[in-house]
Amino acid sequence: MVQRYSQLCPVAFGAGAVSTTGDVAKELGFNRVLIVTDENVKKMGHTQKVVDSLTAAGMETFLFADCEMDAPDYTVQTGADLVKTHAIDGIVGIGGGSVLDTAKGISTLAANHVSVSELLDSARNMMPLENPPIKLILIPTTSGTGSESTIIAVISDTKNHEKIGAIAPPSFAIVDPELTLGMPKEITVYTGMDAFSHVCEALTSVQPNPHSDILCYDTIERITKWLPIAAADPLNLEARENLALASNNAGIAFNDAMVHLGHAIAHAMGATFHIPHGIACALVTPVILELTAPVYPEKVKKIGTCMGLTISATDPQEIGIDVANGLRQFQKQLGIPTLPDLTISREQILGCTNYVANEGLRFLCPVPATEERIAASLAKIYDCYQ
Known part of the structure; x- marks a missing residue:
């Protein structure tokens, strides 16, 4: 049997890797960046490390820190609206699995002229969307989901009480073990x-x-x-x-x-x-x-x-x-x-x-x-x- 294997995106791994976020974003052509996170990660100071790295690389940043557990659909919609409002051309997600899934959902939704309910319907029916996601860097702050290297964003359909897997490949992953210290x-x-x-x-x-x-x-x-x-x-x-x-x-x-x-x-x-x-x-x-x-x-x-x-x-x-x-x-x-x-x-x-x-x-x-x-x-x- 012939079997195929691959790696979805490049990974920068190691203590202090978060400081390279600006360099990676520059490689990907980012200019206006939406940082997707939650209040806990923000309070720990991890989000600021990303802001500082992107700012040092000459990029304008916008913060969305309203992510919730299980990546609810309405949060994905709110984030996608921000992308369109601020003409965002790159997204950085930093946090646990729910944050990364939210960032992935935002990158896919914002790139297509559909609502979040239409996005979930297309995923449920395995129908492809017209446009690829906006370029996306993912930075995990927990060691569990592996979402930074997978093609699926698990989003909660709050109307039907379901979890739906939408296709949302990241462009780059930054895995910094120091971000998990003290968890x-x-x-x-x-x-x-x-x-x-x-x-x-x-x-x-x-x-x-x-x-x-x-x-x-x-x-x-x-x-x-x-x-x-x-x-x-x-x-x-x-x-x-x-x-x-x-x-x-x-x-x-x-x-x-x-x-x-x-x-x-x-x-x-x-x-x-x-x-x-x-x-x-x-x-x-x-x-x-x-x-x-x-x-x-x-x-x-x-x-x-x-x-x-x-x-x-x-x-x-x-x-x-x-x-x-x-x-x-x-x-x-x-x-x-x-x-x-x-x-x-x-x-x-x-x-x-x-x-x-x-x-x-x-x-x-x-x-x-x-x-x-x-x-x-x-x-x-x-x-x-x-």
Whole structure:
């Protein structure tokens, strides 16, 4: 089988990389720049670093700091309106996954003569838009989503209570581990497990490739080793560097191989219960490994090996169970909350079945995601943490 792999955009990686934002923007031909961020990132001073770098490079900057969790559609619309009002020719997004998704959504929406609802409809129906996005630099301040290196912007359709993936490729990524120093334990853990879920699904999708596989296994080793260290010591730069690289590599990997049923479920949980995406991903990933082990027994076993687990089972189903339980134990040690901890009942999680059954990502699962199998997977998210 001939398989293709690629990297969506260039990446500048390393401590202090944010100071090169102006140089990168100049390379891309920016003159009037919209900086997309949120109030928390602004208060930490990270946004000002971007402003200073762009100003030193001779560019005019405009600030949009109203991003919200889960990238709601109305925020994307407001940002796109600003682009048109100020004749913006370049966008810089700096923040966590929701900020980066918002910036991506703005870059695509502002380049086309459509409303945000029309943008989401076109994405839902997989219809291309007329114009490519406005050039875009993305700078993550968490180590989880990998959105700075993926083609999809996940935007919340607030009218229909859905999360929709719109095509919005970035032009350049700047990954500066120093921006994640001091991140609270909870955010560190949730975002780290988000990246972990990306590679587990990329390894077990219907379209993996050797390039993605290499990045995925390396990511699992880095997260297993360094996430507990970063959670315990928020200022450990070596840990932050390893997690930043793991997150970026995970994004590059799943941009080719794609995620599947786990993210369909995580999107349903986020849209229904408004819980952090990383928590939803963490809770569903063991279920996905158990589900896909009969198709990819050697891969799932290697996932366990990369985690430092001793997997002696030879039966594919037993391999899946052993690795899934090992991952649950790892997450328990990190303090990942269970559904009961989040006051979500078994009945409520089963209520997500229809949402997941209508999510396109489920078709990338190597095991047919029937409604019965979806319901069984949702039940396990509740049952297996009791």
